[in-house]
Amino acid sequence: MAVSTNTDRGSWNSKLGFILAAAGSAVGLGNIWGFPTQVASNGGAAFLIIYLICSFLIGFPVMVAEITIGRNTGKNPVGAFKALHSNKFFPLVGLWGVICGVMILSFYTVIAGWAFGYAFEELFLALNMPAAADWLKDTGNGLKNAIVATVFMLGTIKIISGGVSDGIERATKTMMPLLIGILVIMIVYVLFQPGSAEGIREYLLPDFSMINADLIFSAMGQAFFSLSLGMGALITYGSYLNKKENIPQAAAFVTLADVGIAFLAGLLIIPAMYLAQSNGVNIFVDGQLADSTTLVFTVLPALFNSMGFIGTIFGVTFFLLLSIAALTSTISLLEVPVSYAIDEYDVTRKKAARNIGLGILVVSIIISFNPNLIDYFVIVFNNIGLPLGGFLICVFIGYAWKTENAINEMEYGFAGIRQTLFVKVWPIFIKFICPAAILYTLGQTLVGLF
Template identity: 60%
Template sequence: MATTPANSRGTWNTKLGFILAAAGSAVGLGNIWRFPTVMAENGGAAFLFIYALLVFVIGYPVMVAELSIGRKTRKNPVGAFKALSSNKIFTLAGFWCVICGVAILSFYVVIAGWTISYFFEQIFYYFGMFSLAEWVSNIDNGWLNVGVALLFMGITISVILGGISQGIEKAVRTLMPMLVVIIVILIVYVMFQPGAGAGLREYLVPDFSAINMDLILAAMGQAFFSLSLGMGALITYGSYLNRKENIPEAAAYVTGFDVGIAFLAGMLIMPTIYMAQAEGLVIYDDAGSLVAGPALIFQVLPELFHEMGGIIGLIFGGTFFLLLTIAALTSSISLLEVPTSYIIDEHNVSRKKAAILVGGVISLISVFIAFDTSLIDDIDFIFSVIGLPLGGFIICIFLAYIWKTENAKLELEQGFKNLDNHWFWPVWKVFIKFICPALIALILGTTIYGIF
């Protein structure tokens, strides 16, 4: 198969552009609707401590591995494994990474479309157009789901068409600061509302007695999934990275950014949930757990914004769903770039044709999901819960025992001249060879065991 020359590929203009893009890939809807409630139900700040620790213990070493493989080969996951090994099993592993990205994006655009629907729902409700507000917020309406999903996919494709520097980097340099500013503004407002203090205490007060194996496994899984590891996104983003960049340093910035956004999301969501309780809304499900996921975002919180009423309700609700749309977009960009990069590299297709082709295929799959949203849980379980850790495990094994850590060291040294004398090298080598594969295997084993 023909491949495009390495020198024809785009590159990041700046380190900041890469960091924002990689952090954007990691920061998605899960940071906002899953992390805060998982943390609150698992010891509050005690969970945060374990989570942050495991992000750097598991996520950071694997991120460095992915970026190293990508920058060395200047290729997508399939091409990268193929370039570094003749073992066809790892070529198939590269395909698995691409398939995971395609599958995840196929349902992700449907959920992201809902954030657009609810943005308009807030506007229609404010102006007293209640029938239209009810219609646009009906997530069981297949045709509506298709429309907003295709709209969101169209926005994502338009970014990818611009390439690396003029598309992805340009977009995230605007979107990521907007994301942070919106979160901070909403936090400041919520903190002065009735009930917010209770939510903040639930979120921040540590309960160290809650630390047990279940909590550690929950934190481990959240740490892995929140960094978009195992689906080739960071191999692809790493392939556009300048040889002069210090990969361990850049990965540390990305990891820290992700933890920071997750923490800020909790500072917003938990007080908001208890603010909803103060307004008389039910915030616990039938099992006695805090409402999370779609039920929280698309049922409890919209009702809260309605209860707030007036221009404040519109501003708060509209801004909140704009926040969700931005968070979803920063992730969907990387999800689409992976298969697009594969088509460009391995089949010598132009970026425009590749992005439209891949986006079109994923859009077609999303149409079926839009009419049967019960498929989301199954696809998510196969390709996210199982697929991403499996991909991460394969990447660890590949770098440590096939490509070899000494070869990875030569790549890392290009931007890290003092690597031999730095503590990072011996520590990272041990983690990528032994600790990370073992912990990821534990996640996978526990997850699969839980099925039976």
């Protein structure tokens, strides 16, 4: 391994910068469109309650583990495992996380490009340019997909090239408040429209009769995926964290931000669905609620089109909201391999961001012309790859590096941690509860495939 001598690895300027960047990594397209449809299809607030519990009982402990590994070593996922244990298997765990992040980014830019393109589709419709609007909303158009994905990737490369504090932190400090502001404004408008009340009831009134093992593990899977666990992003972000910061507290804030934005997204999307229904838009397919992709790219645009001028404003704003959420995630997905190249191969940040970003873009362009590949990538690298990575991180902390060493690291920034309940409970979750739950979820995924 090359010893990094360049100085552009970077660090966070503040705890707020880290929290917003980590929350931005967690908050993505899944929070805005995936989570609301899961809630609507699984007992409303019953699913929401279980999701919140799983986020803090399963997601939060693993997040603390990842951040601790990163800060203790000040390295990328591969370098971190190398530094903490002599067993050559564990760096492969870090490498697997890097690979998963790279492959997820390769199709994520295509989907993000769809959202970005739809913002302009709404504008072209308002300008009575239906041909241009149809071109932008055609998700099967390979050339269009490639062009918009390229724009999105170049924006991501530009931010990463700026560094940790001047690039990632500065961008997320702007985008995260903007994202929350847009959500709140749209929620206020939708909730006062006739027809949205049924959606509010569906979202906030729990149907506890629907709670079963499948719902619980579905909620746990959503919580795990939405927090960006298992791919090394939080190890990488943790490696830039100052020793004076309280890791459990920072992880709690990130978890709260993620679930809070997911809750707000549900409070927008589900009432908007029923508002669309009251306006004559069909939100059910074969008796089942429309899936998330149909909802976002068919149902909601139909709603916006039925609302006249205000609908155009809301349509453009909504898809820009999706684009912002996607960009906060693509930033972290690209930062992981960039950090790896900087640490392990002594490459400058700008060169690493450019070369790796453009390399991933080649795969994105292939996917642009073959969108059916996205389903396969999701299964292998998202549905299987991330929980596998999370499970192995739990095993590493619990049985190789040991939770005691992790707690020693957490004492920096949290001097009284050994007098708290956290020290008694967290090791139990990392050693037993989290890996068992993650393994069960992974097993259910594999059983579902075969």
